[in-house]
Amino acid sequence: MYHDYEHLIRHLLTYVECAACGQGFQLADIQVLGHENQFWLIMTECAHCANQAIILALLEIEQVSSPAPELSPAEQAQFRHQPPISPDDLREIHTHLQSANDLASLLSD
Numbered sequence: 001m002y003h004d005y006e007h008l009i010r011h012l013l014t015y016v017e018c019a020a021c022g023q024g025f026q027l028a029d030i031q032v033l034g035h036e037n038q039f040w041l042i043m044t045e046c047a048h049c050a051n052q053a054i055i056l057a058l059l060e061i062e063q064v065s066s067p068a069p070e071l072s073p074a075e076q077a078q079f080r081h082q083p084p085i086s087p088d089d090l091r092e093i094h095t096h097l098q099s100a101n102d103l104a105s106l107l108s109d
């Protein structure tokens with residue numbers, strides 16, 4: 001299961017462009033450092049300009065038969081109609097993480 005998600009995350013990040021030079025990432029440029037539940041820490045290194053970046057990604061897998069029990073019925077109704085994570089969402093997270101000076105400032109936003 002872990003490796004399936006790792007493959008999915010790496011594949012999704014091939015839709016992200018390097019923030020420094022704008023070139024797209026290849027699978028070889030993307031390394032999953034680890035994960036804690038649905039939070040994944042990924043390092044990218046651009047093959048074109050060697051820019052390195054750390055990406056924090058939230059991977060939520062929809063449970064069709066059994067919704068996550070920690071969500072209230074109102075939250076389930078709210079999130080059921082949210083669009084899936086898009087490449088634009090990942091770019092926004094990537095840009096936000098690159099602008100953060102340290103973890104404390106990142107978490108205070």
Ligand SMILES: [Zn+2]
Pocket residue numbers: 018019020021022023046047048049050051
């Ligand atoms: Zn680059």
